[in-house]
Amino acid sequence: MRFIKPKDKKVQKVNWEISEQTIDLVKAYAEYTDYSETEVVEFFLRYIREDKDFHTWATKKRNNKKLLKLLELQDNELGETTVE
Known part of the structure; x- marks a missing residue:
């Protein structure tokens, strides 16, 4: 259920x-x-959030921590960026 x-x-x-x-x-x-x-x-x-080109652009953007968190691309503990 x-x-x-x-x-x-x-x-x-x-x-x-x-x-x-x-x-x-x-x-x-x-x-x-x-x-x-x-x-x-x-x-x-x-x-x-599913747009992979947007993910790539976001990882290259300066001051992007908030955006990466919204896109769920940043590991909370290590602060590392992941793009598939």
């Missing part, structure tokens, strides 16, 4: 401009899945 995990309550409002077409698509997908528009956007943006 799978247990329900608590929602992440550390949220912050952002003010981004996106195309009307994208807004309509998110609204429709939210209606289809019965999730909120915020949850749909959150779900899809998490897939950025």
